[in-house]
Amino acid sequence: MKLVPLLEPIRLQMERVEYLIHEALAKVEEPIRSRLRYSLDGGKRLRPALVILSGRMFAPATEPFYSLAAAVDMLHTATLIHDDLLDEAPLRRGRETLHTIWPAGATVLAGDYLLGQAISLIAELEHPRIFKVFGETLCTLCAGEIRRLVAPGGYSRQNYYRSIEAKTASLFAASTEMAGILAGAGDMQIAALRRFGRELGMAFQIVDDVLDFIGDEAQLGKPAGSDFRQGLVTLPVLYCLERVEDNGPVHAVLSGQWDDEHVQAAIEAIRSSGAIEASLAEARAYARRSQGALATLPDNAWRQLLCSLADYVVERIH
């Protein structure tokens, strides 16, 4: 299942979003412009697609939806740039991350600039309720990352859900919610859209975390096991820790005391423990709940597309 054919009905709209994203960079000096373009390119634009589709369910496609979609993607990329610096991640979307090429300060500014542009796009919508959601989402994203950094808590599924809710589901939920507000949907419908986005975001992040163990580098844009090597405690790791008694290699990797042999043994242990299947089952449950949230919304081709998008999010492992 591929994303591109699925989004064919909104191809022209997505091109307009792409144009706005690149236009926002036109004002900034080289070489920052090229570097930012480099960071922005290669994304799947899943969040902008959610904005466009959620909006279309209720209203014709108009310029403000493209601005909102572009703003959401720019906020997303800004947080990726800052997070990669935080994690000292070497690769993203198959390319070197910004901070491996640039000094930390310049990387920070590049993220800040994108954020400023995103705020300016949002401001043009002249919609206080959308500003509010945008501001709260930025706070949630930051607070989640701060918590991960300074108070990660124990290895528990509860901590994991809390963490992916802040880092991923919050922006998915904000994307669909803001689109609903902009489209003039009713409060119940906006709440359903938010729930759809939130559950979809949870499914998406779980699948992302599974892919770290079963994906290949071409698909991931970085070597398999990259997040794991950084000590990220994701759902497959947690399921493995719950299911397997002797988890020596997994603990070694999580504690940062590892060599390649440990990593291979740990990945093997996780794969053979049933943790992958259990995680995917959970992702599917979230995706189903997201589809359930759509049930109260207008039954049209756009809703059908959002429903297919939820299938895509969990089926993209194949």
Added chain:
Amino acid sequence: MKLVPLLEPIRLQMERVEYLIHEALAKVEEPIRSRLRYSLDGGKRLRPALVILSGRMFAPATEPFYSLAAAVDMLHTATLIHDDLLDEAPLRRGRETLHTIWPAGATVLAGDYLLGQAISLIAELEHPRIFKVFGETLCTLCAGEIRRLVAPGGYSRQNYYRSIEAKTASLFAASTEMAGILAGAGDMQIAALRRFGRELGMAFQIVDDVLDFIGDEAQLGKPAGSDFRQGLVTLPVLYCLERVEDNGPVHAVLSGQWDDEHVQAAIEAIRSSGAIEASLAEARAYARRSQGALATLPDNAWRQLLCSLADYVVERIH
């Protein structure tokens, strides 16, 4: 001339702003909260005072003005945290800068969090025009810093003015402009407020740059000559380069090839060249222009205080 007695008529309002700034930190985990408090404390709160005074000229003091004032100060501190990381500055407001204690990533997140809180406060005002000014100001601040980093241009006063306009005057101008919008002032009055803030910001930054050469560590919160050692080409440096033929030590410092002897000789050369006096004359001219912009605004005690504030900004060297 001291700032505190000058602001006595708005002391209670400023305390409310202080409360809001600290309240915004209550939601974030330790040790980030203490660190952010540490970064926020010790500021002069000049920008919040501009918001309160500009607002009072037109309207009674109400909660939204405090939120706006707190947001402006939080945006200011967020940019300071990120800028200090960029400049690798060791001290700010007499304290160690955040990035000397924390890893770069955590420092970035702390700034992002403040920015998120500032946006949330601004969003609560439900005023699209204010949101727009806020977004544009963040873009201007970032674009200015980016330019300084990647395309600083030659040593010219024109480049210097352009740079301080982006890094300082833009936020002063935004503070007074947003206060005017919030107070329901007319468009001409808002433009005059913006002009007042802009000219005052230019004066303020020039004086700040002069203080780097003539201030003492207690006043500056960092050793004298700190900015100069970092190679910052400020107005006193430019005047010295224009006025003195043999500028060996100054060029040595600017090129980064210096020892303490070079720095002392360069500072001495700048002080004895008349560059300090010429710079201060220019700061005074900006301050006078800022006072001129007030002339069209309601003639009341608050306008008088803003006028005195402009005097303070240039007289604070004594």
